[in-house]
Amino acid sequence: xxxxxxxxxxxxxxxxxxxxxxxxxxxxxxxxxxxxxxxxxxxxxxxxxxxxxxxxxxxxxxxxxxxxxxxxxxxxxxxxxxxxxxxxxxxxxxxxxxxxxxxxxxxxxxxxxxxxxxxxxxxxxxxxxxxxxxxxxxxxxxxxxxxxxxxxxxxxxxxxxxxxxxxxxxxxxxxxxxxxxxxxxxxxxxxxxxxxxxxxxxxxxxxxxxxxxxxxxxxxxxxxxxxxxxxxxxxxxxxxxxxxxxxxxxxxxxxxxxxxxxxxxxxxxxxxxxxxxxxxxxxxxxxxxxxxxxxxxxxxxxxxxxxxxxxxxxxxxxxxxxxxxxxxxxxxxxxxxxxxxxxxxxxxxxxxxxxxxxxxxxxxxxxxxxxxxxxxxxxxxxxxxxxxxxxxxxxxxxxxxxxxxxxxxxxxxxxxxxxxxxxxxxxxxxxxxxxxxxxxxxxxxxxxxxxxxxxxxx
Amino acid sequence: xxxxxxxxxxxxxxxxxxxxxxxxxxxxxxxxxxxxxxxxxxxxxxxxxxxxxxxxxxxxxxxxxxxxxxxxxxxxxxxxxxxxxxxxxxxxxxxxxxxxxxxxxxxxxxxxxxxxxxxxxxxxxxxxxxxxxxxxxxxxxxxxxxxxxxxxxxxxxxxxxxxxxxxxxxxxxxxxxxxxxxxxxxxxxxxxxxxxxx
Ligand code: SF4
Numbered sequence: 001x002x003x004x005x006x007x008x009x010x011x012x013x014x015x016x017x018x019x020x021x022x023x024x025x026x027x028x029x030x031x032x033x034x035x036x037x038x039x040x041x042x043x044x045x046x047x048x049x050x051x052x053x054x055x056x057x058x059x060x061x062x063x064x065x066x067x068x069x070x071x072x073x074x075x076x077x078x079x080x081x082x083x084x085x086x087x088x089x090x091x092x093x094x095x096x097x098x099x100x101x102x103x104x105x106x107x108x109x110x111x112x113x114x115x116x117x118x119x120x121x122x123x124x125x126x127x128x129x130x131x132x133x134x135x136x137x138x139x140x141x142x143x144x145x146x147x148x149x150x151x152x153x154x155x156x157x158x159x160x161x162x163x164x165x166x167x168x169x170x171x172x173x174x175x176x177x178x179x180x181x182x183x184x185x186x187x188x189x190x191x192x193x194x195x196x197x198x199x200x201x202x203x204x205x206x207x208x209x210x211x212x213x214x215x216x217x218x219x220x221x222x223x224x225x226x227x228x229x230x231x232x233x234x235x236x237x238x239x240x241x242x243x244x245x246x247x248x249x250x251x252x253x254x255x256x257x258x259x260x261x262x263x264x265x266x267x268x269x270x271x272x273x274x275x276x277x278x279x280x281x282x283x284x285x286x287x288x289x290x291x292x293x294x295x296x297x298x299x300x301x302x303x304x305x306x307x308x309x310x311x312x313x314x315x316x317x318x319x320x321x322x323x324x325x326x327x328x329x330x331x332x333x334x335x336x337x338x339x340x341x342x343x344x345x346x347x348x349x350x351x352x353x354x355x356x357x358x359x360x361x362x363x364x365x366x367x368x369x370x371x372x373x374x375x376x377x378x379x380x381x382x383x384x385x386x387x388x389x390x391x392x393x394x395x396x397x398x399x400x401x402x403x404x405x406x407x408x409x410x411x412x413x414x415x416x417x418x419x420x421x422x423x424x425x426x427x428x429x430x431x432x433x434x435x436x437x438x439x440x441x442x443x444x445x446x447x448x449x450x451x452x453x454x455x456x457x458x
Numbered sequence: 459x460x461x462x463x464x465x466x467x468x469x470x471x472x473x474x475x476x477x478x479x480x481x482x483x484x485x486x487x488x489x490x491x492x493x494x495x496x497x498x499x500x501x502x503x504x505x506x507x508x509x510x511x512x513x514x515x516x517x518x519x520x521x522x523x524x525x526x527x528x529x530x531x532x533x534x535x536x537x538x539x540x541x542x543x544x545x546x547x548x549x550x551x552x553x554x555x556x557x558x559x560x561x562x563x564x565x566x567x568x569x570x571x572x573x574x575x576x577x578x579x580x581x582x583x584x585x586x587x588x589x590x591x592x593x594x595x596x597x598x599x600x601x602x603x604x605x606x607x608x609x610x611x612x613x614x615x616x617x618x619x620x621x622x623x624x625x626x627x628x629x630x631x632x633x634x635x636x637x638x639x640x641x642x643x644x645x646x647x648x649x650x651x652x653x654x655x656x
Binding site: 032048056058062063064065078086134135140154159181185188196220221223240245250252254255264265266267269270271272288293295301 | 460461462464465466468469470471472473474475476477478479480482483484485488499503550551554567569570571572576577582583584587588604605606608609610612616617618619620621622623624625626627628629630631632633634636638639640641642
């Protein structure tokens with residue numbers, strides 16, 4: 001049981017060994033967060049837009065079944081085949097079945113975190129299907145035989161030298177070449193050949209519209225469209241929470257998505273699929289895989305409002321300094337840490353503890369998910385359920401005691417500060433995996449509260 | 459029970475109490491001049507905007523801009539003389555040779571520089587992605603402020619459409635922006651005074 005708990009701590013310990021690298025990772029993501037800030041500030045209606053998105057998603061949660069049925073009906077009328085998968089295994093079987101039916105053993109795929117969640121690539125490869133990821137970042141991590149470390153920026157953990165070496169080995173670029181322009185061009189040509197020769201394309205879905213039966217796929221590279229429009233068969237896979245009621249709701253979501261993700265006003269391509277082109281087959285696979293269970297957890301169902309923009313990761317001080325892979329889950333970062341325990345409480349018991357609960361994630365989330373509150377609530381659930389080993393449990397118990405009694409909080413804070421000032425190594429001990437590779441900050445001589453009390457008197 | 463029934467049943471049991479559909483929301487763009495905002499946004503996303511009066515001027519500009527280029531395709535009858543690549547083909551894979559495509563499109567969005575293109579304007583969905591370089595021609599008066607206005611205007615009932623904002627790009631290698639990932643390597647937008655004959 002305690003094995004998983006060590007996992008994030010251990011993984012982040014390895015990640016933190018190379019300090020300049022961690023600093024670089026930290027700064028790179030913070031830079032993306034700043035682009036989001038700049039972009040959002042250009043819209044005076046930013047906060048009302050977030051509220052609108054949140055309200056639409058709340059409505060979706062409370063009318064999920066009807067919206068899905070309407071979507072299915074419209075999609076069928078439009079000539080799209082609709083499939084339902086209760087879990088990852090069924091999803092993978094459906095995709096494999098479609099490929100087999102058409103005698104296809106090679107497929108291109110654009111970004112789909114759902115297929116990562118379902119471990120589809122491994123399954124298909126085992127069954128003799130070659131899957132080529134076509135998003136540049138995803139192709140990079142695929143060639144390295146590792147999962148994406150970020151839902152929007154899959155190769156954000158890599159330096160250009162790593163990618164240069166990788167492309168030299170696999171794509172025959174010059175040894176030592178690190179120019180992003182040159183490396184991207186090599187990947188473009190390598191992948192163009194795949195687009196032109198593959199008969200099946202799989203894409204994710206950003207939004208599925210109940211009103212029209214259509215779905216929208218957003219990319220910057222154009223890879224989803226290149227794949228889908230050239231293939232004989234297009235398979236689009238979606239978690240059922242991707243549904244939105246009306247086409248006009250896209251006005252709200254598309255204004256928020258790219259600005260929150262990278263600071264762009266919109267992604268380069270927002271592709272609206274409604275009917276297959278002449279002679280093409282189009283399939284949608286609607287996947288549950290634990291989502292309907294999460295929908296029943298009143299404290300955690302809001303996590304299903306997520307539009308996968310990645311903003312909560314870019315802003316998270318823990319994510320930035322531990323990297324996506326340390327989360328051992330398809331979706332990393334704060335949102336991943338509230339989705340993962342729903343899938344497996346034992347294996348993912350460590351993740352809700354991988355947070356300082358600073359609340360920055362909730363502040364940037366475009367659909368206003370109470371991410372840090374949910375992290376805190378998961379801790380209670382996991383401790384009560386016996387999924388957390390002693391060391392963490394003591395911390396949590398102490399914390400709930402501290403937080404439930406304001407006076408005790410004042411006292412313990414003052415005590416904590418004096419302990420840190422006199423004997424910092426006591427706090428910086430092995431019991432607290434977060435402080436490995438890191439010196440505890442110098443304790444402030446005075447807490448905000450002490451300062452406030454003193455100054456108010458003056 | 460099929461998976462479909464099981465999923466829907468579990469959703470029914472687990473979903474929160476029903477809420478009313480929130481009212482439609484539509485914020486004003488508030489731009490003083492929609493066209494200058496459109497041009498400003500596109501310049502920031504590496505797209506050149508050229509204003510032309512007529513089809514004749516468009517043809518002349520296209521000639522100048524892509525003088526030495528072969529494999530030029532267009533959906534505009536007024537550029538039939540300029541084109542040397544016929545779009546009258548059965549298999550979209552053949553479009554792979556196209557260097558530049560000039561395509562008419564319906565309207566543009568000032569806040570993000572996106573242009574709406576759809577089956578209505580294209581003989582092949584793959585065209586705007588597979589061409590090495592891309593140019594759109596839109597009526598100068600067909601600009602809206604923001605995405606709310608865009609969807610209010612969108613009456614397209616065809617099977618596929620796309621908002622395209624600038625050339626294809628990626629920043630997957632150390633966050634360095636590179637133009638020309640899988641789609642078009644460059645983008646030009648012609649804003650035309652004269653009507654398009656659609
Ligand atoms: S939880 Fe919110 S901020 Fe995080 S990825 Fe989802 S939508 Fe974006």
